Amino acid sequence: MERSGVTGVKPAPGRLTSLALACSPRINGNTSQLAAAALAECRQAGCDTEFIQLTDYRFEPCRACGACNTTGKCVIKDDALQLFDKIRSADRLIVAAPIFSMGINAQAKALIDRSQQFWAAKYLLDRKAVDLENRPAREGIFISCAGTNLPGVFDGAIQVVKYFFMIMEVKLVKTLCYSDVDLKGEILEHPEAMEEVKEYGRKLAELG
Numbered sequence: 001m002e003r004s005g006v007t008g009v010k011p012a013p014g015r016l017t018s019l020a021l022a023c024s025p026r027i028n029g030n031t032s033q034l035a036a037a038a039l040a041e042c043r044q045a046g047c048d049t050e051f052i053q054l055t056d057y058r059f060e061p062c063r064a065c066g067a068c069n070t071t072g073k074c075v076i077k078d079d080a081l082q083l084f085d086k087i088r089s090a091d092r093l094i095v096a097a098p099i100f101s102m103g104i105n106a107q108a109k110a111l112i113d114r115s116q117q118f119w120a121a122k123y124l125l126d127r128k129a130v131d132l133e134n135r136p137a138r139e140g141i142f143i144s145c146a147g148t149n150l151p152g153v154f155d156g157a158i159q160v161v162k163y164f165f166m167i168m169e170v171k172l173v174k175t176l177c178y179s180d181v182d183l184k185g186e187i188l189e190h191p192e193a194m195e196e197v198k199e200y201g202r203k204l205a206e207l208g
């Protein structure tokens, strides 16, 4: 399958790899544009980068079969395997996902639920979910947009993302959430948001 924006670049020795996961089904929408801007800064600062459009990948939600509780592995063999390989090998992670129905959008949540296998490996089986030996500390950011400015509109999504980063052994450096951004491309009317995500893209490129 053709995957939009995927570089597939093999990292040069000693260079950080930065991965952006654009989780919205709206291609080139608000969160996706912010993620691309942050990733471009990482690239300019010398990282090897990869931009993933989550809707290019086909994966099921968790079946709650419980198999990973004893094996530490998911029984479903689909594109989530590839996605988790990329997430586990990245040094820097940018997760960009919009607010749908007061929470993180379904595509992002489905992938995060599939990380239950890493939770099981870590907490039930005492196995490392991610190999952290001989590599830089892993760091990342969360980017989100919501159409409204309702109180607490980002709270649920931030909780979910904090949990995901914890499971995947990535330090969540910053959550960058922008309210009152609804129509496709509307984020371009918020240059301060663009500047802020770029700033954190540059920060991610610095060694932690």
Ligand SMILES: Cc1cc2nc3c(=O)[nH]c(=O)nc-3n(C[C@H](O)[C@H](O)[C@H](O)COP(=O)(O)O)c2cc1C
Pocket (backbone or CB within 6 Å): 024, 025, 026, 028, 029, 030, 031, 032, 097, 098, 099, 100, 101, 102, 103, 145, 146, 147, 148, 149, 150, 153, 181, 182, 183, 184, 185
């Ligand atoms: C199905 C759906 C549900 C949404 N639910 C909310 C919501 O509960 N609260 C909110 O503030 N915005 C909501 N929005 C608006 C989006 O958060 C907003 O359009 C955002 O900019 C989308 O980002 P994107 O372009 O990256 O997809 C919803 C949009 C969709 C399509």
